[in-house]
Amino acid sequence: MSSRPVLPRRTATVVCVVIGVGLLGPGVGPAGAAPEEVETVTSCTEAALRQAIDDVADGGTVAIACDDPIVLTPGGGSTIVVDKTMTISGTGHTVTVDGGRQTSLFAVQSGGGATSPDDLPTLTLRDLTLTGGWSQDEGYYGGGAVWNLANLVVERVHFQDNRAFNRGGAILSEGAGRLTVVDSTFTGNRVTCPIDGSGGGAIAVRQRQQTTISGSVFDGNSATGLASGGAVLAHVSRVGAGFPVEPPPGGPVPADPFGAPLVITDSVFRSNEVTVQAVAALDVSRMYGGGAVAALDHPLTVSDTLFEDNVVTTPAIGYGGAVLAASFRQAATTLTGVDVFDNGFPDRTNGHVSNGIGGGLALHGTPSIVEDTIVDGNLVGGGLYTRGGPVELVATAVENNVAGAVVPGDTTYGGGLASYGPVSLTDSTVLANSGGSCRILWGGGPAPAGDIVVDGGGNDVDDPGTCFRLAPPTTPPAATGALVAPTAPVAPGSGVTVEGAGFVPGARITLAGYLLGAPAPGASLAAAATTGAATAPGPVDLGAGQADATGAFSLTPVLPTAGVWQIVALGAAADGTTAALTAVLVAAAPGVDIAPVVTSQPVPVTAAAGTQVTLSASAAGAPAPTVQWQSSQDGGTTWTDVAGATGEDLTVTVGSVSTRYRAVFTNAAGSVTSAAATVTGSGTGTPTPGPGGGTATPVATDGAGAGSGEPSARPTAASAPALATTGSELLPLVATGVGLLLAGAGLVLAVRRRPAR
Numbered sequence: 001m002s003s004r005p006v007l008p009r010r011t012a013t014v015v016c017v018v019i020g021v022g023l024l025g026p027g028v029g030p031a032g033a034a035p036e037e038v039e040t041v042t043s044c045t046e047a048a049l050r051q052a053i054d055d056v057a058d059g060g061t062v063a064i065a066c067d068d069p070i071v072l073t074p075g076g077g078s079t080i081v082v083d084k085t086m087t088i089s090g091t092g093h094t095v096t097v098d099g100g101r102q103t104s105l106f107a108v109q110s111g112g113g114a115t116s117p118d119d120l121p122t123l124t125l126r127d128l129t130l131t132g133g134w135s136q137d138e139g140y141y142g143g144g145a146v147w148n149l150a151n152l153v154v155e156r157v158h159f160q161d162n163r164a165f166n167r168g169g170a171i172l173s174e175g176a177g178r179l180t181v182v183d184s185t186f187t188g189n190r191v192t193c194p195i196d197g198s199g200g201g202a203i204a205v206r207q208r209q210q211t212t213i214s215g216s217v218f219d220g221n222s223a224t225g226l227a228s229g230g231a232v233l234a235h236v237s238r239v240g241a242g243f244p245v246e247p248p249p250g251g252p253v254p255a256d257p258f259g260a261p262l263v264i265t266d267s268v269f270r271s272n273e274v275t276v277q278a279v280a281a282l283d284v285s286r287m288y289g290g291g292a293v294a295a296l297d298h299p300l301t302v303s304d305t306l307f308e309d310n311v312v313t314t315p316a317i318g319y320g321g322a323v324l325a326a327s328f329r330q331a332a333t334t335l336t337g338v339d340v341f342d343n344g345f346p347d348r349t350n351g352h353v354s355n356g357i358g359g360g361l362a363l364h365g366t367p368s369i370v371e372d373t374i375v376d377g378n379l380v381g382g383g384l385y386t387r388g389g390p391v392e393l394v395a396t397a398v399e400n401n402v403a404g405a406v407v408p409g410d411t412t413y414g415g416g417l418a419s420y421g422p423v424s425l426t427d428s429t430v431l432a433n434s435g436g437s438c439r440i441l442w443g444g445g446p447a448p449a450g451d452i453v454v455d456g457g458g459n460d461v462d463d464p465g466t467c468f469r470l471a472p473p474t475t476p477p478a479a480t481g482a483l484v485a486p487t488a489p490v491a492p493g494s495g496v497t498v499e500g501a502g503f504v505p506g507a508r509i510t511l512a513g514y515l516l517g518a519p520a521p522g523a524s525l526a527a528a529a530t531t532g533a534a535t536a537p538g539p540v541d542l543g544a545g546q547a548d549a550t551g552a553f554s555l556t557p558v559l560p561t562a563g564v565w566q567i568v569a570l571g572a573a574a575d576g577t578t579a580a581l582t583a584v585l586v587a588a589a590p591g592v593d594i595a596p597v598v599t600s601q602p603v604p605v606t607a608a609a610g611t612q613v614t615l616s617a618s619a620a621g622a623p624a625p626t627v628q629w630q631s632s633q634d635g636g637t638t639w640t641d642v643a644g645a646t647g648e649d650l651t652v653t654v655g656s657v658s659t660r661y662r663a664v665f666t667n668a669a670g671s672v673t674s675a676a677a678t679v680t681g682s683g684t685g686t687p688t689p690g691p692g693g694g695t696a697t698p699v700a701t702d703g704a705g706a707g708s709g710e711p712s713a714r715p716t717a718a719s720a721p722a723l724a725t726t727g728s729e730l731l732p733l734v735a736t737g738v739g740l741l742l743a744g745a746g747l748v749l750a751v752r753r754r755p756a757r
Contacts, residue, residue, distance in 0.1 A: 036060055036087075044068035046076040049097075053080060053088070058121075061087040064128075069096040078103040079147075083110065087124040099133040099145070101163065109149040117209050120177045122151035133162035133170070141165055142204060143172030144189065151177040151209075157184045159202065166193045167233065168204035169221060178209035178260075184216045186231065191223040198225040199294060200233030201272060206258045214265045218292065222273045228287075228324060229294035230272035230310060234262040236297045242286030243296045243326040247365060247388070255329050261299040268306045269293065269322070276314035284316050289362060290324030291343055297327045300366075303336040310343045312356055318345055319385065320362030321378055333368040335361075344379030344402070357418055358385030359401060369394065376400050383433060387420040387441070394456075396428045403435020415439075417467065419452060426456030430467065436506050438467035440546050452508070452544070465507040465572020472512035472539040476566050476582070483569055483583035489622045492587040495556040500569050500581040503547040507571040511542040511557050516564040516584075516597045516620075539568075547571065559587040564597040564620045588622035595670035596621035602661060602677035607654045609681035614651045617674045619665035626667070632660045636676055654681045 037060035039052040044066040052062045064070070072080065099105050108123045125146070133144035144162030146152060152173060159170035169189035173179040186202035201221035205211045211234065218231040226242060228235075236256040269292035276288045291310030293300070302323070312318035319326075321343035325333040345356030359381030361370070365388040373396045375383040383401035384393075403415035415435030417423065420442060430437040438461075440452045453467040461467055484499040503509065542557035551574055559565055565585045573579035584599045602615040619625050629645035632638060639662070642650065650661060658681070663674040 038063050040065050042066055044070050046070060046072050050077060050080060053082065053086070056086050058084040059086070061089055064088070064090045064095045065093055067094045069098045071098045071100050072103050072105060073100065074103055079107050080105065082106060082108045082123045083121055085121045085123070087126060088128065089124075089126040090129075091127040093127075094129075095127065096129040096131060098131050099162070101132050101134045103133070104135040104143060104147060104164075105130055105133045105145045105162075107143070107147045107149070108152055117151065117177050120150035122153060122177075123148070124153040124155065125157050126155040127157070129158040129160065130170070131158075131160045131162065135164040135166075135168075135172075142167035142191075143170070144168070145170045146172070148173040148177065148179060149175040152179050154179075154181045154184050156182070159184070159186045159189055161188045163189070164191050166198050167191060167200050167235075169201045169223070171203045172200070173203070173205045173207050173211065174258075176208045178207065179203075179205055179211045181211075181213045181216055183214070186216070186218045187220055189221045191225070191227065193225040193227070198227040199223045199229040199235070199274070200231075201229070201274075202231045204229070204233040204235070205260075205262065205298075206235055208257055208260055210261045210263060212263045212265075213267055215267060217268045217270075218272055219268075219270045220272065222275065224275040225277055226288060227274050227276060228290045228296065230274045230291045230312075231269050232262070232264075232293045233290070234259075234295045234298035234300070242283065242288050243324075243364070244328070245285055245287055245364075247328050252330050253328055255331070256297055259297045259299070259329065259331060261301065262293075262295050264293070264300075264302045264305055266304045268308075269310060270306070270308045272310045274312045274314075274318070276312070276316070276318065278315075287319045287324065287326060287362075287364065288312075288314060289319035289321070289356070289358075291321045292323060294320070294324040295326075295331075295333070295366075296324075297329045297331050299331045300325045300333045302334070302338050304338075306339045306341070307343055307360075308339070308341045312345055314345075314356070318356040318381075319358055319364065321345055321356060321359040321381055322361060324358075324362045324364070325366045325368065326362070326364035327366040331366055333363060333366045335368070335370045335373050338370075338373040340373065340375045340378065340383075342377045342379065345381045346379075356381035358382065360384060363387075363389060363391055365389070368392065370396050372396065374399075378402070382415050382418050382435065382439075383430075384416070385418045386423050390422040390424065391419075392456075393423065393425045393428045395426070398428070398430045399432050401433045403433070403439075416462075417453065421452030422454065423452065424454040424456045425459045425461070425467070427458035429459065430461040432462065436466050437462045437464070438508075439506065440508060440544075463504055463506070463572065465504050467508065469508045469544050470510045470570040470572075470578065472510055472541070472568065472570060474538050476514045476568060477570070477580045479568075479582040480573070480577075480579050481581045483567060483581045485567065485583035485585055489586040489588040490559065491589055492559055492562045495558050496585060497554060497556050498567060498569065498583060499552070499554045500579075501550070501552040502573055502579055502581075503551040503553065504572040504574055505547060505549045505551050507547040507551065509545040509547060509553050509555065510570040511544065511555055512539040512568045512570065513542045513557065513559060514539055514566040514568065515561070516566055516599065542567070559585060562587050562589065562592065563594060564599070566599070584618075584620050586620050586622050592622065593667065593669035594622040596625035596665040596667055596672045598663075598665065598672055598674050601675045602650075602663065604678045604680070605654075606680045606682050609654050609656050611654050612651055613654060613679055614649055615661055615677055615679070616649045617663040618648050619663075619672060619674075621665070621667050621669065623667050625665040625671075628664045628666070630662050630664060632662075632676070633657055636660050652679060654679055656681050 037057045039056040039062050041048050041052045041064045130145040135144045142164045144164040162170045169191045189202045201223040221231045236259045272292045289312045291312045307322035310322045340360040344359030359378035360375040360383045362385045368391040371394040375398045378401045383398040398416045415433030416430040416437040418439045455468045490496045545555045547553045567583050569581040596619040598619045600618045602617045605613045629642040629650045630639040660676045660678050662676045
């Protein structure tokens with residue numbers, strides 16, 4: 001469990017904001033600059049402020065030198081329109097401009113003739129408190145305190161209890177200009193709108209130039225309705241704050257000119273909220289959320305910032321308790337040095353365990369880098385939700401998050417990561433999350449093939465098998481169990497259902513196919529492997545899946561070509577090892593014959609004379625091959641059929657002379673011969689099995705030297721002899737070594753990261 005770091009630098013920022021408003025001196029601008037024109041307001045009246053703004057020259061300053069509130073009223077002119085560059089400053093005084101919940105405060109707009117953002121007027125607000133703004137008066141649908149259609153700079157301003165009908169409880173910034181917010185606070189601002197398109201309890205932006213927020217605090221702001229962004233909303237649509245869940249057909253769409261970057265640095269977002277409400281049935285094909293920040297088709301960069309106790313409340317599915325970043329326009333997201341603590345979704349009331357995905361962060365369609373970030377303690381919805389991207393997590397901790405659900409009874413919806421992929425993890429930790437480390441998601445149809453969560457190295461992850469898909473080895477691994485699969489041939493190119501169990505609940509399952517082929521008549525599998533005849537150069541990726549809560553799975557891979565295939569399912573086993581369940585399938589069209597391929601070889605056995613031993617061999621082909629065992633007592637020079645030995649198992653009595661046995665498999669397409677296994681008598685004593693597990697049992701004998709050709713019960717795949725030795729016996733040692741390396745890297749990461757924060 002991670003310990004939460006003290007944030008001395010961020011605490012200092014908050015203190016500076018609090019003590020800075022109204023106390024810092026007027027020293028602004030470079031030394032030696034020409035003095036600007038100043039209109040001084042000494043009477044705290046609405047009329048005096050309006051007159052000073054009218055009188056000041058372009059580029060001048062209105063200095064408010066009084067300490068009583070200035071209350072704007074509808075009777076006095078309502079919103080003050082600014083159409084020239086100026087600064088309104090309360091430096092040195094405690095200055096409050098109050099709309100009395102009757103009118104918005106300022107509107108910034110071009111006087112006409114502007115051809116570029118630099119030609120637009122710029123309003124700078126400095127050392128003020130703006131409160132009680134209300135944007136429901138005629139003509140102003142957003143921006144309870146300020147509606148910006150040009151350029152707006154906010155320095156050390158406190159926005160409190162401003163309201164908007166639609167967007168931007170404190171500030172709505174639209175058009176061709178830019179917005180810059182420095183060392184300011186936003187408290188208790190709100191947006192309330194029952195129709196689609198609301199959001200940004202404190203700030204909403206839709207503009208061509210960058211929005212920059214630095215050193216600022218957002219506390220207790222809210223957006224209610226079909227809304228996103230409890231504190232900040234960056235959007236491109238004029239009619240909807242929701243974002244489509246499914247990407248548009250045809251791939252990424254062009255960038256929107258109003259989708260300028262949103263950059264947030266050294267700031268705090270605490271206790272902001274989105275409450276999703278609809279006048280009719282909620283459209284679940286659109287995403288709503290971002291308890292603190294929602295960036296929809298805007299590039300988002302956040303650094304050295306805290307998100308804490310932000311929430312999304314919705315009757316359907318919410319996204320991003322702290323941050324929702326979504327884009328189908330390749331708008332990228334970068335989070336660096338960000339702390340995401342205790343955000344999420346409150347318990348819902350309609351029978352689901354939770355109502356959200358990504359209790360901390362939701363990254364949907366946006367290429368993202370999350371670096372040196374802590375995602376900790378986020379509620380019912382997990383730590384991170386990702387879809388598309390790709391997303392990279394570097395030196396990031398995802399710990400102690402609580403899983404949520406989107407269907408009744410599903411309590412494991414991504415405690416750490418819930419992802420459609422692709423996601424890569426490097427030097428990161430995913431630990432102590434309820435509901436497991438990873439939940440791989442997909443829509444209808446088969447499970448996604450390939451890697452969804454990629455292990456970039458240096459990670460410490462609980463149950464890594466729920467995150468990382470094992471890469472299939474170049475040759476078939478030794479089987480640890482059997483897959484349930486059809487025994488009859490299947491048509492090439494068609495799906496075939498295979499099932500297995502014994503994995504860690506939620507384990508990522510890799511399916512691989514090894515084409516054993518249809519060797520030329522008379523060629524054994526061992527010979528084919530040596531010569532390369534009729535075999536694939538390596539494993540064929542047949543897709544992937546997820547074990548259910550019991551550790552079982554069912555998948556439907558497609559065998560791409562005709563032949564004899566060995567199917568292997570790889571994943572984390574419940575006992576901490578790697579499970580490799582196998583089955584042999586034959587893919588053949590009706591009427592097409594495939595020569596036999598040996599799929600398991602008999603193994604040598606040394607046993608006491610007079611005991612019985614059982615040899616086993618198997619093969620596959622189309623049609624199913626017959627078998628005939630043969631024996632040789634001259635070292636394999638001559639071979640004789642064993643009478644009646646026509647089953648896959650052969651039981652013989654050990655004699656005093658060593659005897660070799662082999663199985664010949666035949667069908668209409670040809671025949672193939674297994675490797676020879678020698679049965680050697682050792683006098684008396686305990687039988688000595690060969691390396692593949694042949695067996696011997698002491699019994700009375702009549703001296704005939706050969707047992708019945710009728711097979712005994714065929715061994716299960718768990719006890720069946722392996723295929724020809726391929727080096728797969730090294731896998732357990734390699735896996736152990738890799739596990740030790742990962743554990744060591746996790747310790748190094750913990751020692752390195754935590755003191756630095």
